[in-house]
Amino acid sequence: MTGCCVIGLQWGDEAKGKLVDLLAPRFDIVVRYQGGANAGHTVVDGGQTYKLHLIPSGILHAGIENVIAPGVVINPATILDEIDGLVARGVPVPERLRISERAHLVMPWHILEDVILNSQKVGGESIGTTNRGIGPCYRDKVGRTQAIRVGDLVAADRDERIRAVATAKSNWLAGLGATAEDLATIEPERVAALCGEWGTRLKPMITDTTERLLDACEAGSDLLFEGAQGALLDIDHGTYPFVTSSNSSGVGVSAGSGVPGRWIESVIGVCKAYSTRVGGGPFPTELTCATGDRIRELGREFGTTTGRPRRCGWFDAVAVRYTARLSGATHLSLMMMDVLSHFEELKICVAYELDGRLIRRLPSSAEEVRRCIPVYETFEGWNEPVDDATKESDFPSLAIEYVRNIERLVGVPVGILSVGPDRRQTIFTANAPPLPEPVVAG
Numbered sequence: 001m002t003g004c005c006v007i008g009l010q011w012g013d014e015a016k017g018k019l020v021d022l023l024a025p026r027f028d029i030v031v032r033y034q035g036g037a038n039a040g041h042t043v044v045d046g047g048q049t050y051k052l053h054l055i056p057s058g059i060l061h062a063g064i065e066n067v068i069a070p071g072v073v074i075n076p077a078t079i080l081d082e083i084d085g086l087v088a089r090g091v092p093v094p095e096r097l098r099i100s101e102r103a104h105l106v107m108p109w110h111i112l113e114d115v116i117l118n119s120q121k122v123g124g125e126s127i128g129t130t131n132r133g134i135g136p137c138y139r140d141k142v143g144r145t146q147a148i149r150v151g152d153l154v155a156a157d158r159d160e161r162i163r164a165v166a167t168a169k170s171n172w173l174a175g176l177g178a179t180a181e182d183l184a185t186i187e188p189e190r191v192a193a194l195c196g197e198w199g200t201r202l203k204p205m206i207t208d209t210t211e212r213l214l215d216a217c218e219a220g221s222d223l224l225f226e227g228a229q230g231a232l233l234d235i236d237h238g239t240y241p242f243v244t245s246s247n248s249s250g251v252g253v254s255a256g257s258g259v260p261g262r263w264i265e266s267v268i269g270v271c272k273a274y275s276t277r278v279g280g281g282p283f284p285t286e287l288t289c290a291t292g293d294r295i296r297e298l299g300r301e302f303g304t305t306t307g308r309p310r311r312c313g314w315f316d317a318v319a320v321r322y323t324a325r326l327s328g329a330t331h332l333s334l335m336m337m338d339v340l341s342h343f344e345e346l347k348i349c350v351a352y353e354l355d356g357r358l359i360r361r362l363p364s365s366a367e368e369v370r371r372c373i374p375v376y377e378t379f380e381g382w383n384e385p386v387d388d389a390t391k392e393s394d395f396p397s398l399a400i401e402y403v404r405n406i407e408r409l410v411g412v413p414v415g416i417l418s419v420g421p422d423r424r425q426t427i428f429t430a431n432a433p434p435l436p437e438p439v440v441a442g
Contacts, residue, residue: 003223003264004435006333007250009323010105011277013303013310015335015418017041020057022225022423025438027224029065029216030058033256034246035228036073036106036137038130040303044421050086054079056226059086059096068207070102071246071256073137074150076198076204078106099202100209101151108194109169109186110136112322116176124167129279130303138245150206153199162195163188210258217263222436225253225264231323241365242281250327266433267323269329269412272336273402276310278303281371285313285349314376316348318407322362324412331415331433334403337395338419344379346402350409351375387420392429 006023008014021043024030039052044050045060052059054074056066065170068074083093110133117136118129126331129135140147141149146165152158166188174183216223231249234236246252256262258387274295278281286292301310324332340346351360352372363369382398389395395403395417403414413431 001218002217003225003259005225005227005250005253005264007227007253007267007269007327008228008248009232009269009327009329009332010275010316010321011232011269011281011283012039012228012230012248013276013278013301014230014243014272015042015421016227016270017043017052018335018418018421018423019268019270019333019416020058020224021045022426023224024058024061024064026222026436027058028066028221029213030056030224030226031067031069031213031257031259032056032226032228033069034071034248035244036132037075037078037374038132038134038244039228041226041228042325042421043423045394045423048089050089052205055082055086055093055097058224058226058392059093060091062096064096066097067213068097068099068103069209069213069257070100071252072100073106073134073141073246074099075133075397076153076195076202077105078132080198080201094096095206097205098207098209098212099150101149101206102208102210103150104137104141105148105150105152106133106137107148107165107169107186108191109173110134110140112178112182112186113176114175114319116173116178119237120360129210135245142208150202151237153195154206158195158199159192162192166191184423189223191192201298213257213259214224217259223259223263225257225259227253231269231327232319234326237326239369240364241368249323250329266330267328267333268333268416268433269320269324269327270335271315272299272332273315273334273340273406274299274336275313275316275319276301278308278310282366283311283313284319284352284369284372284374285316286311291343294342294405295339298342299336306371314349314374315406316349316374318349318360319362319404320406321410321422324410329412331431332406332410332412333416333418334406334414335418337399337417338385338387338425340402341382341385341387341399344383346379346381346410347376348379348405349374350377376387377405387425389417389419389427392417392427394427
């Protein structure tokens with residue numbers, strides 16, 4: 001094996017961070033390749049909880065290189081706070097982390113833009129961004145003329161370039177109604193000084209990660225790619241416009257990391273045993289009732305980044321089949337099985353009714369998805385705790401039946417089952433993906 005991807009197949013928050021942390025000791029390099037600090041990956045180890053936003057989830061393991069690739073957008077203040085917090089807890093981040101000089105920077109003006117633009121409605125509903133400046137940063141990346149990259153922090157003409165962009169952004173934001181207090185935070189001299197501080201601290205970690213990863217592939221190193229958000233939020237293939245600003249499905253791995261697809265041999269699609277979504281947008285199986293509230297309470301369904309309560313619903317096999325195909329999933333990792341232990345009856349969406357027609361595909365129009373009425377198959381719940389299970393045979397027969405039905409409906413084998421937040425509460429099934437032997441101690 002050279003490359004293995006871990007990709008969320010729903011609307012994010014599928015517990016990808018836990019899985020990457022668990023698998024990391026089997027790989028030489030862990031690569032984060034898209035998204036920004038709008039992602040929130042929670043890792044629990046030995047009773048200690050770590051919340052990661054930009055730093056790859058392999059950072060807790062000694063001997064593993066962690067790479068932030070060009071497709072990620074980085075808020076320097078956020079990543080430095082994250083580094084400081086981990087170092088204070090004994091994690092030597094600077095020794096383990098490499099940051100692409102090609103990655104783009106989320107600057108203070110991007111956050112102001114995000115707040116202003118997010119107040120605008122789409123069809124009467126907010127897109128629901130995290131106000132972390134991600135979308136405006138990606139827009140400037142594509143626009144090119146006002147983009148700032150990590151390499152610019154250590155470039156000889158840094159201050160001149162930063163001042164010019166800051167001046168242009170100040171004028172533009174003033175026209176959008178930014179307050180004098182807001183504009184003071186992006187005053188050109190102030191931002192130039194900040195960039196000098198950021199560059200000094202980050203310089204030892206900045207490198208050409210594209211060259212590094214290609215060299216690693218040719219040398220036979222094993223790479224683990226960590227996706228952020230979820231495939232249903234993909235800018236091109238998700239429930240647009242209620243999506244993120246990057247390719248969060250499997251199609252974004254090569255573009256974001258610089259590693260061609262021929263080096264990627266397996267894709268683990270991560271999904272919860274039910275469905276959740278944060279922010280606006282269509283959600284066919286959403287439960288706005290006591291059952292949805294109970295799933296939220298049992299699953300601790302509140303955003304890692306924002307703390308917002310997640311919308312909860314039954315498993316949507318139509319949507320997950322779509323994203324599994326889109327991402328080239330070879331195996332599924334089914335998370336949060338312990339949450340469903342508390343229900344006498346379970347449902348899985350197997351089709352939609354759209355304007356009187358039965359369909360088994362996810363429409364490309366968000367408005368059509370919004371009109372979709374879920375068609376369910378109903379299953380008897382197992383009503384037994386599974387959080388102490390250590391192997392597949394420990395599961396009640398009804399729980400195994402539920403898993404087999406997801407395999408049937410999605411068309412991909414379930415290779416991993418999760419029954420709790422700790423890395424030890426993870427079970428590899430008989431259909432587990434092929435993985436390298438562990439190379440470092442956990």
